[in-house]
Amino acid sequence: MRTADFVRFAWLSLSAHRLRTFLTALGIAVGIAAVILLTSIGEGLHRFVIDEFTQFGTNLIGIQPGKTSTHGGGGLGAINTVRPLSIEDAIALQHAPHILLSDPMVQGNADVEHAGRSRRVTLYGTGHTFHQTLRMKLAVGDFLPADDPRAARAFVVLGAKVAQELFPDENPLGARMRVGGERYRVVGVMAPKGQVLGFDLDDTVYIPVGRALEMFNRESLAEIHVTYEPTAPLAEVEEGIKRVLTARHGREDYTVTPQQKMLEVFGTVLDAITFAVAAIGGISLLVGGVGILTILTIAVSERTAEIGLLRAIGATQRRIMLLFLGEAAVLAALGGAAGLALGSGIAAILAVAVPALPVHTPWSYAVVAEISAIVIGLVAGVLPARHAAQLDPLEALRSE
Known part of the structure; x- marks a missing residue:
């Protein structure tokens, strides 16, 4: 056939x-x-x-208080039993090998108010390089100025949604508003970012990290973000970070989480x-x-x-x-x-x-x-x- x-x-x-x-x-x-x-x-x-995750860059490392064997913020539960991460730790990390930026961060919720309008938002206490570290852009104005983070002036940067809700018909730059009951001056508005893994980054405000620690009555940072030279070996970068922090803390009571390893x-x-x-x-x-x-x-x-x-x-x-x-x-x-x-x-x-x-x-x-x-x-x-x-x-x- x-x-x-x-x-x-x-x-x-x-x-x-x-x-x-x-x-x-x-x-x-x-x-x-x-x-x-x-x-x-x-x-x-x-x-x-x-x-x-990659929209924040792949040469990013997060450092959380508390030693944990898993990725993420699981070490936050150990804040009371170990030495907390401090603003001084973040400043010291700026001098670690291959590090480009080091930014302290603490997070919480706070009430914001202006001209009779108020809402409860996510508040980030950060340093002046936070937007550069996480590759976030401003719509108008500037981010927080390069003050000493431990004694910074009362400036605030608004997320896009907060700016629209509190200042619907006016330019917020230079305006006075209340954040957590204290008066702050608006110096910038972030570009719309939308939701990232369920978190609305537009419904936020940013104030100096030292003032946020006082507002939340906390001693420890939630995290320190650092960026490093993209061509630098990750192992060397991690070793440099651990060397600096271990010298300050006396032991490894923190968790280093590279973005690159998280992605893997x-x-x-x-x-x-x-x-x-x-x-x-x-x-x-x-x-x-x-x-x-x-x-x-x-x-x-x-x-x-x-x-x-x-x-x-x-x-x-x-x-x-x-x-x-x-x-x-x-x-x-x-x-x-x-x-x-x-x-x-x-x-x-x-x-x-x-x-x-x-x-x-x-x-x-x-x-x-x-x-x-x-x-x-x-x-x-x-x-x-x-x-x-x-x-x-x-x-x-x-x-x-």
Whole structure:
């Protein structure tokens, strides 16, 4: 049998039972669509988280009080049992090797008021380089001046939303307002930043860190942000930071968290999540494979006489087996193609209909899913194909 006749025969066999072919291919299509949709959401989440963190730069290091073996602010609970991070620590870190900027930070909530309007906002006590350290831009005015952070003047910088709420019809620069019950002069307004990992950076105000510590009656900073030379070896930068702080504290009672290492950890975790949801979607592919196995097993019993006739006119066992495997592969490929179109279409609709849901289709997973569908189809077709190939020609013809 020539290859062209082989392909034509397989196609005619499938088109002769269109409903059965459609339902079998649909099982594969649903599996592929599930893989594409789930991996699109997983990959979108991956990119969203990475983008949220990298907007502050990759040469950023956070230092928190308290020694912890995990990343993040888990060391805050140890503030009362260890030496707190101080403004002097942040100043000392400016002289560590490869350090470009060092900025102390404390965070809390405070009431702000102007001309009878008031609201409760997130307050950041920072140094004068905070906006440079975290790559944040000003809309108008300047950030906090380069005063001694331990005895800075009462200046405040407003987030975009706070400025709009308290000064809807006027320029806030130079205006007096109350922050936590004390009078401050507005010197700048930040450019709109939006939400970052659930925190609205526009609904904030920034005051000198020393005044914030007094306002919250705290001794310890929440964090010190430092940036380092992008070409500097991270290990050397970390060692320099630890050398300075350990000399001041007497022991390592702080946690150094490089942004670069956080991104690596997040990348590994999110890759694992994407793979896991793809595997969950892959279960549907196995269900589709069972459908192909069932349909082809039925087809062998229905086409016994046809198989006997093919054997009688010279078709070999190998050719009969390839015929059924070809039908299984075509079924899986058609279902896979339909699933790719369905999954990517739903992902595109979700991206438009729900902008807050990060969706991105990883085409590498799409290719793997399509190949997997064909492989599953072939594996599912092996048993029916072997059974068909091993039929005795005379017995097969007699069954007519």
